Amino acid sequence: MIRVLVVDDSALMRRFLGRIFEAEADFEVASAKDGLEALDLIGRFRPHVVTLDVEMPNLGGLECLDRIMVEHPCPVVMVSGLTQRGAEATLRALDMGAVDFIVKPQGTISLHAEELAPLIVERVRAAAATTIRRSRRLAERLKFRAGSQPPRPQPSRRRKATPLAPAGRPADSLVLVGVSTGGPPALDAVLSTLPHDFGWPVLIAQHMPASFTGPLSRRLDRLCALDVTEVTRPTVIAAGTVYIGKGDADLVISRRGGELVALPAPSDPGHRWHPSVDRLVRTALDHVPAENLIGLLMTGMGNDGAAAMTALRAAGGHTIAEAESTAVVWGMPGELVGLGGATDVVPLPEIGQRLKDISPWH
Structure with a gap:
């Protein structure tokens, strides 16, 4: 059985995703309404994969993901809106260790269930089969176990330079x-x-x-x-x-x-x-x-x-x-x-x- 933890502050989305997974014979589902509840539940439920809303009260998706990857590393699929803000947060989440993302249905959720369910199941099932490499964020995990807080990831910056075409490169390559x-x-x-x-x-x-x-x-x-x-x-x-x-x-x-x-x-x-x-x-x-x-x-x-x-x-x-x-x-x-x-x-x-x-x- 694939244990999936659905984390979303919307009861409607929790029901929508929960019903999709419950319709599959190989899924066991639990849910949490925010990041704090998810962190409390994850150690007991021990999910094979987590679906995590990007924007939530109390403890947002990125902050929750940061702690999951340090405290309880497991595959995480972000659930994102189609806004620019949602896209930027989702890309940040992928950089922090999330495996994949799915897009929230627009408009009336029930109208999209039949169309989206196979894709959502496929992506979450694939995510559950992935392995989080033990070397990823090892230093932060060791610090957490020692009782200190992990540092927040910082974006890297590089100085741009004018691209050049090397001499001898074929014209079309x-x-x-x-x-x-x-x-x-x-x-x-x-x-x-x-x-x-x-x-x-x-x-x-x-x-x-x-x-x-x-x-x-x-x-x-x-x-x-x-x-x-x-x-x-x-x-x-x-x-x-x-x-x-x-x-x-x-x-x-x-x-x-x-x-x-x-x-x-x-x-x-x-x-x-x-x-x-x-x-x-x-x-x-x-x-x-x-x-x-x-x-x-x-x-x-x-x-x-x-x-x-x-x-x-x-x-x-x-x-x-x-x-x-x-x-x-x-x-x-x-x-x-x-x-x-x-x-x-x-x-x-x-x-x-x-x-x-x-x-x-x-």
Whole structure:
């Protein structure tokens, strides 16, 4: 049985989520109305996964998450609204150790139950199967057990620099990144290691709602030496820039006037997740020689991107799959490995260096 603790100050949301999980034969459900009650219950109920509202009275979602990750480390799925404030708090939560997030239904909750229930169950079940690495926030856990309070995490800041295109880089060359569950911290880990003169444009399909990808791009722009921007209109692809696909749409590559262009396109119903990694890679192959493409598939549920990156490798491109040892969910990269489409299988902390190693013009 999967023990899930539902934490939300709204009785309506507690009932909504509780009924979804109770309808599944393999879930046992408990609930709490705020962070204080959750912390009191978590030690006794010992949940396999917690769904945690972002905004609550008494002890808010971020403060509760901070204490869960130190005192009782377990997988946490944030429950967020579609506001910018909710998106920014959710991204902060993912950085602090939350595994995933689900978006609160808008309007009348009951009207969305049939549509949302399978997705919510899938994501929470996947989160329950993840392992919180024992090394994460070890110092804070030791201090807690010794009786002292853990420090609050502080945002990192980096000085921006003007991106440069290295001499000798092929005119058309791209890094194509696909990522889903656990993606924002993984993107931070990779992009923060790339210097301002890396030179390759990086295009990212991160499965997210539209209201989240703008805050994600701004957050990564603050943390990385490269410029990071959300693609909201047709944009000429420039060296040394990172392009985040707009959520609820697809990021595609085209050519206009001889120049490569990244543009948002209406989501293709033939793909389940958006922005679609498969569609990004296949449109890149339509306009760029495969040998000038690097595909990177990181943590995420499902198989989006695996088939397209396998085709990329077969055509002469280079592909990297995140190793199972570091992926929050080894779905997408695992599928790539299973298809024989991964040139390299690399743990997350080494991916940035691997990108630099296979870029001889860097």
